[in-house]
Amino acid sequence: MCRNIKTLFNFDPPVTHDEIEAAALQFVRKVSGFTKPSKANEAAFALAVAQTAEAARALLHALVTNAPPRDRATEAAKRQAKAAERFGNDARSRSLRA
Numbered sequence: 001m002c003r004n005i006k007t008l009f010n011f012d013p014p015v016t017h018d019e020i021e022a023a024a025l026q027f028v029r030k031v032s033g034f035t036k037p038s039k040a041n042e043a044a045f046a047l048a049v050a051q052t053a054e055a056a057r058a059l060l061h062a063l064v065t066n067a068p069p070r071d072r073a074t075e076a077a078k079r080q081a082k083a084a085e086r087f088g089n090d091a092r093s094r095s096l097r098a
Helices: 017-032 039-062 072-087 090-097
Strands: none
Touching: 017 039
């Protein structure tokens, strides 16, 4: 799947509307193969993003867990360490620019 889509469940603070929308957009881009759709496909693309975001919201609100919420900073540090291991020392500077 797409590496840019991150886990959104069980975080403190909870996931935001913008994070769900961003994940939905990334998913629709991946599935469609379009970064930006043509005018002819714009409406279908926007509808797919909205429906995907709504499905993700419903899923996240329905899920339950007994695990304590994960800390966003800790998870970000783990991702940076994994990227540094995978891509070398320059990965941290690239992730900070993004």
